[in-house]
Amino acid sequence: MSQTAVRRFVGWLPTQVDARVRVLAAASLIGQIVLIVTGGAVRLTSSGLGCPTWPRCTASSLTTTPEMGYHGVIEFGNRLLTFVLAAVAFAMVVALWRLRKERRDLFWLAIALLASIPAQAVIGGVSVLTNLNPWVVALHFLVSMALVVFAMLLVNRAYGRTGRHMANALPALPSSMRPVTIATAAAVALAVVLGVVVTGAGPHAGDANAPRNGLDWDLVSHIHAVPAYLVTFGALFALVVVFSRRIHGPFRSAVIGLLVLTIVQAAVGITQYYTGIPAPLVGLHMFVAALLMATAVNAADLARWSPKA
Secondary structure, three states, X not given: OOHHHXXXXXXXXXXXXXXXXXXXXXXXXXXXXXXXXXXXXXXXXXXXXXXXOOOOXXXXXOOOOHHHHHHHHHHHHHHHHHHHHHHHHHHHHHHOHHHOOOOHHHHHHHHHHHHHHHHHHHHXXXXXXXXXXXXXXXXHHHHHHHHHHHHHHHHHHHOOOOOOOOOXXXXXXXXXXXXXXXXHHHHHHHHHHHHXXXXXXXXXXXXXXXXXXXXXXXXHHHHHHHHHHHHHHHHHHHHHHHHHOOOXXXXXXXXXXXXXXXXXXXXXXXXXXXXXXXXXXXXHHHHHHHHHHHHHHHHHHHHHHOOEO
């Protein structure tokens, strides 16, 4: 590429947060949630070893082969999505290049996303090479959830909802809202951690010959429910405060969404427990978990940047 072309390209990059940056931020969040869903599909269809090795799909092929059937297609499709997300993250870093000093908050969140995606791919590869060791698979899922957190913060900053470059002033909140929403987000994170332990003890191993973690599934399922109760309590408390103080704006919407998703997640979890853990409900449980994590982080982030009443 000639120097003139490079200068033209750099000159085309945003000098302020515009629609290009916001679209890339939203694409990052949506993509990370979709990756969790497709990862769940890999596991729930017993396609975890659809590509039996890594980084190639087979010892002689980079891609899936017809002989591998739909298991290979599902597993390889999940691997391809990682490349798409890496491309989106790289595009985000490039788009923010001229803003890297003025908007360090955005730039370093984008760097964190970009750096974490290859790490996520390597962990996924290790999980294949270790025959879907449940603890490695659990780490793989937890990194995906961490990426959802980064992407949610990136969206809030890109859209001017939070941060030092907020587009609009947030409504004042009682001082209790910051610790309550942070504790609620922490409880969601704990529920996610315990959830992957439950999954590692359950029947959906990703492959018929994959090992299990050896823990009592029924016991860890009940332990997993404890932080879910805390999330419900935190969401209800925040909602009561929001309506009693007649608070409007994005924080109110975030709290309502948090409570709704908590109720949905509880209903799905209880139903799958008493119906023999059917794969579709497990997949829905994973999807709602990703939405719940994003919503809890959103509420905590909004509370952090809101003035005290």
